[in-house]
Amino acid sequence: MRLLRRNPSEESIFKNLDWLTIILYLAMVCCGAVSIYAASYDFDQASMFSFAEFSGKQMRWILMALGIGLVLLLIETRIYETYAYLIYAVMILLLLVTPFVAPDIKGSRSWIVLGPMSLQPAEFAKSATALALARLFSGYNFKLNAKIGNYARALLIICLPILLILLQKETGSALVYLALFFVLYREGMSGLVLFAAAFAVTIFVVSIKYSEALVLGTPAGQFWLLVAIAFIILVMSGIYGKNRLEVCRNLLLGYIGCAAVIVILEAWAKVPVPGLPVMLGIIGAACAYLAFEAMRTRLPRLFVPVATAVLSVVFLFSVDMAFDKLQYHQQMRIKVVLGLEQDLRGAGYNVNQSKIAIGSGGLTGKGFLEGTQTKLKYVPEQHTDFIFCTIGEEEGFWGTTLVELMFIALILRIIHIAERQPTAFGRVYAYCVASYLIFHFCVNIGMVIGLCPVIGIPLPFFSYGGSSLWGFTILLFILLRIDASRKRVLSY
Amino acid sequence: MRKDYNLEKRKFVIAGFLLLIAIIYGIRLFNLQIADDKYKQSADTNAFLRKTIYPSRGLIYDRNGELVVYNQAAYDVMLIPRDVEPFDTADFCRALNITPEDLSRRFEDMRKNPSYSSYTPQRLISHLSAEDYGRLQERLYRFPGFYIQSRTLRQYAHPTGANVLGNIREANATDIQNDPYYAPGDYTGDMGVEKSYERHLRGIKGVEILIRDARGRIQGRYDEGRQDVPPTAGRNLTLSIDIRLQEYAESLLVGKRGAVVAIEPSTGEILCLATSPSYDPRLLVGRERGANYRELVNRPDWPLFDRSIMGAYPPGSTFKPTQALLLLQEGIITPETAYPCSRGYHSGNLTVGCHGHGSPLPVRPALQTSCNAFFCYGFKAMIDRRGKYGSSSNAFEVWKNHLVTMGYGYRLGIDMPGEVRGFIPNSAFYDKYHGPGHWSANSIISVSIGQGEVLATPVQIANLAATVANRGWFITPHVVKGIQDTVIDEQYRTPRHPDIDAKFYDIVAEGMRMAVTGGTCRGAALSGIEVCGKTGTAQNPHGQDHSAFMGFAPYHDPKIAVCAYVENAGFGATFGVPIGSLVMEKYLNDSIAPERKYIEARMLNTSVYYAPPKKKSK
Structure with a gap:
């Protein structure tokens, strides 16, 4: 000065x-x-x-x-x-x-x-x-x-x-x-906060807009958001797994296996697959696997995708509740x-x-x-x-x-x-x-x-x-x- | 303080976010403003109220220039619901001469209207009379929100000619679908010339473009009225009908069912087209139209049924001139050929009865005495002449084609809606009925005397009289002789020639003249006028014979051709001849001779009894 x-x-x-x-x-x-x-x-x-x-x-x-x-x-x-x-x-x-x-x-x-x-x-x-x-x-x-x-x-x-x-x-x-x-x-x-906000808005919009049509007995919006969450875990496991790409690869193989089983059951065997529990099961299994890897390889960063998945799923299921809480004219x-x-x-x-x-x-x-x-x-x-x-x-x-x-x-x-x-x-x-x-x-x-x-x-x-x-x-x-x-x- | 260049890069994320949103908005604006046209239209529909201005409907005059149908102002009570304040309903009802219950019902009806809005004008009561209008107008200031809108109604100078004039009604869904001119609430002609000349009478609607705000309130005229289109008034019509003659013919038919058609032979103009029972055209005007219309539809004697063009009757002996013409034309007979009549026609065990007159007789006296036997023999001679035609079938086709050129079997093409074609069978009809080759002249002999399968409308029969009067040609009968600013259709100005030589018509006319001077039509004789005529007594399955007459006068310079047809009234001479001749006399002399007044009185006062229709068992 x-x-x-x-x-x-x-x-x-x-x-x-x-x-x-x-x-x-x-x-x-x-x-x-x-x-x-x-x-x-x-x-x-x-x-x-x-x-x-x-x-x-x-x-x-x-x-x-x-x-x-x-x-x-x-x-x-x-x-x-x-x-x-x-x-x-x-x-x-x-x-x-x-x-x-x-x-x-x-x-x-x-x-x-x-x-x-x-x-x-x-x-x-x-x-x-x-x-x-x-x-x-x-x-x-x-x-x-x-x-x-x-x-x-x-x-x-x-x-x-x-x-x-x-x-x-x-x-x-x-x-x-x-x-x-x-x-x-x-x-x-962290940019994650903005990303999370954007993702939250997406979840909100998609789950409300596409709540009528059904995919595998689940509202289409919810189903595809769960698919998106599974995909995000996959990408994040690649980013946060750093040089342990085999984690990401295993996850991908697991997804492909699950998808194949679902397609075979639905299209060939004509067995109705309940979309909601199956998707939750797949995401749950993916999280469990990542948590296991995080502890086995001492890479706590791998907990980030786990937390993301859990929070996203919780948010997804609270959207309807939150929407009902809004005033009628806002809805x-x-x-x-x-x-x-x-x-x-x-x-x-x-x-x-x-x-x-x-x-x-x-x-x-x-x-x-x-x-x-x-x-x-x-x-x-x-x-x-x-x-x-x-x-x-x-x-x-x-x-x-x-x-x-x-x-x-x-x-x-x-x-x-x-x-x-x-x-x-x-x-x-x-x-x-x-x-x-x-x-x-x-x-x-x-x-x-x-x-x-x-x-x-x-x-x-x-x-x-x-x-x-x-x-x-x-x-x-x-x-x-x-x-x-x-x-x-x-x-x- | 050291700059953190890693963090500084984040400005690109923030700026990128802004640009992304701006690009999305830009695309959206492009779609809204340039790619999509519907918003422009929506804005115009919002802002511009296109108010129709109705043209005045064309007036209708009779052939003598007398005004027959004109427009009269009527008044609708309108209101804008949100502007209405509580008012003295008793006072309001007194002004309009209605009960409070009636008023509340009308309010309910108004609210049920699908286009109801409390901001826009609603119609509460339509077609107020001038007196009601006057009373309401005086105290309108006490009823804010109400106002009176004028519109025009049809009014009729005479309680006559309802079938010819027709009336107007609101355009229905079908009209609106078929003709883009109409909008809901518009009027359109129904029946008669109101319908057939609708395009001339209605004129062209005008439009006034008003500016309307979000609450439906009118803010003014768009572009100071420069885009408005003024309405074009409808064209006036001049009827060929003589309304006095029409009224007279209708009065003669009172108490009877039937029709009287009179044609001016030289022009094809219809002078009167009376049907009975008829109704006062004023019944189908204004507030009571709906109720009256329903009542007319439900009456057992069908007053809305125009017997003159819609009634297909057996022509009976009025058909005989056609037979004489085509037998002469085909060379089956000469004017001198005589056939015997021994109280009828006998062939095998078939007998067609006749009445006492000289025998044998040629064609003129046959027409004079209406000899059945003559025409049966003639018909048989033609149909069975295989040497000339090859077969009965071919011969019958020739027979039929002659009749078609004379105006039978198809619609004449009169300028009125609803005309029927009558019926002339062809050989295929009998092939189907009897089997091919299983019929001969004798099986169908009754068509030669206008019975059996043959059916004709009174206007077709009158047209035959006009053709004979003209000695071999006619102009399609029509009821409108002039249209303001334009000419009537070509077909109503062009003569049509049946394929019969004119010289044969002279013979038939002579026969018809003899029928009046010393035959079946003596009742049609008028002093000082040479009348030609032919009676008809048509058997029918509905009871007593139909009584018919057709004729023209004067013999040498015909001015009028007539057909009178009265259902179930017995001999042609009892009703057909007097009515037909009275119409001729009235038209030619403008009055009835004193010595014939008693005939007029008898016709005016006599009714024919018609059994009530049998209830159909379900």
Whole structure:
């Protein structure tokens, strides 16, 4: 720090700002404002009033957001680092209080009313959590994998806001924090966790979607997942067995033998094979063999596939139970996405109408303010969570592609910024921002085009609403400030 | 702080994940927006309400330009359920003259409608009368959510001609399937010219494109109405029917079953096409149509059955002119050939009876006296002339073909739905019935006097009269003589020539003239008009003989050809002749001569008794 005692002036900060990010930000916010104008525009000239409502209000939010951004750029990076925990604590306190002071709006208590404005603390907790997590990782010689306590502290920082936001009945906003596992992964968490998560999602989707058809007297989804688990054990035994490939080979031979017996019994002897017990038996035998080999050859790593198999099977059989635990409307949303239910009047209505809106846009769209789906209010929440519909309908495939490209450019730029940070604080914070954006991008657009269950979270910079815009502006401008001063804080 | 390059590589995993999702979304968007067209259509169906605007249906005039069928506004009570507020039902019922139970039943029916929606207009009561409409309109402000929609109904100036005019009904599933023009709720012609000239009468529907929001509320007109298509009104028809004559003919038939057909010989235009029993066409209009229709269908005397074109009757002696014509044409007889009649035709132990008149006699007096024996001998001479035809079969085919060219045995092609073809047997029919070679002239002798297997419709018989009147040609009879902005079909303007020489028609016409001056048709004689005619008394399995008459007048410049056919009414002279001649007189003189008033009165007041139909035992 002392080495660079050149008086830091404002000018140098602006010189070091990442203007590409700022340009992307401004472009997206402007496109957002235009889309909101289109989404709330009415064919009927008489209701210009509602235009004033949403579009005008959003313009005010944008101007104030720019002001906030400017202020954030003027604050010393060190302040953020120093007060990170304090900011986090204040936000947690605010989240804790919110359900008690917030009015009930459509079943959720997440809005705090301040005079003419109402704000959602959950949106601002994102930056606080990011700062806290960055602060944790910037500790001297902090390594995530060094001790289990480090994991516990990181998870505590992530899970506290999730729990508090769930209490406000804002499931979507709470789930956003799960994106921070990307950060943990970048900072050393085993890739197995992400793999396990992906596998868990696969098990969930496959076992629910394919629960009707039967294979060998077992629901097709369950049967083929068990086959997949057996296959994963095989591959893992190869990876974790290192140079003891004969373990993997023996396992493979055993599988081939079992498969041959099943085929002969079924096809030739016409003996019905009960799929479920047989598959469980095969996996059980494979696990027993691997455990035996692990002890015989003193290779405890071979227990990893065993544990994977056991956990996967247990998870597989608890999916139905977990699914039943969900609320009815959540079950319906999932079934609609998986194509198991149409329910065009209920859970499927939004998605169906938003698909119609986007699909009817064609290549070039119907033209600005010419969209019928959105103008005639067929798409609910079209200026907030479903703003992407208006873009798809009026600007067509070019419009949606441009929006996608802007998001990809911004997120990749942020990852690039993250990696050029000299400090763990900067890097971790930047990855937090990237993770939030990835989650919002994937889930919001995914739900609008019917690839994701409907989870009510906004499209950053586009959706109408001050909290969301301010939340993401704060996230981004703190990042810009940290990045701008990276050259002056080579090391502590 | 040392950088961990192993961990830095993980940025590729995170960026890769993002790109993977982005590519999946890109493909999905491509499929939604470019590859699949159905979303565009769904959006249009959502947003654009294509509202049909109905054209006014063409009007129908009679041959003298008198308006016969016209459109009258009727009113439907509509409501939008979600806009309806609690209202005074008693007041509402008083305005509409209905009971509260009736009202609640109508509400129930409305909700059961498969297309029911509380956001869109629903029809509560259809076809209000003008008085009910007036009363409701006055207090409509008290019933928010209700409004009145006007539509048009058919109205009839005269309670007559129901069979010719037809009526309109809602298009059914079959109509909609067969003709893309129709949509549920549209009207289509049923029976009569309403059906056969449907394409001219209905016009072309227009469309108004409205913009509709997610709750079904209309937000305005699309593109300020520039894409709307105005409806094209239906074309007016001018009937060849003289509605006064039609009314008169129907009145003469009251209390009897049968038909009267009158044709203008020079044009083939049908002047009247009366059938009895008939009904008031106004019964099949509006709210009560369904109930009335059911009642008409179930009546034992079949009022919906148009006897003039659907009734296939034995023509009896009205058939004899055809026989005279074809025997002369084939050279079997000459105008001078005489056959004996000793109170009938005798061949072996077969006897066809006749009545007292001079004998032997040639063709003209044979027509005059309606001699059965003459036509039996003539028929036998033709069918058994193997030297000329080779076989009875061949001879009979020649016989049949002549009749077909005269308009028998097949539909004439009148411009009305439901015409039947009658029946003229061919030799194959008898081969099947008796066995090939097992029949001769004697086995089928009764066809020569219009009995036996031969069947004809009143319009076919009237057409024969018209052909004789024209001395050898006719134009397919038709009831529409003019269509607005276009011409009637070619076939109703082109003469058809039976394969009989015109000179033979003179002989037949002479015979028919003699029948009126001094034969079986004396009752048809009018002072100052030379009437030609032929009676018919047709035996039939349903009881008393059918009474028939066919004729034309005047003899030298025919203006009208008539067939009157009354079921089970006895001799041709008792009902057929008076009715047929009264129709002629009415048409030619516009009034009935004082000395014939008593005939008119008798016809108007006499009924024929028909036994109620026997219950079929199951």
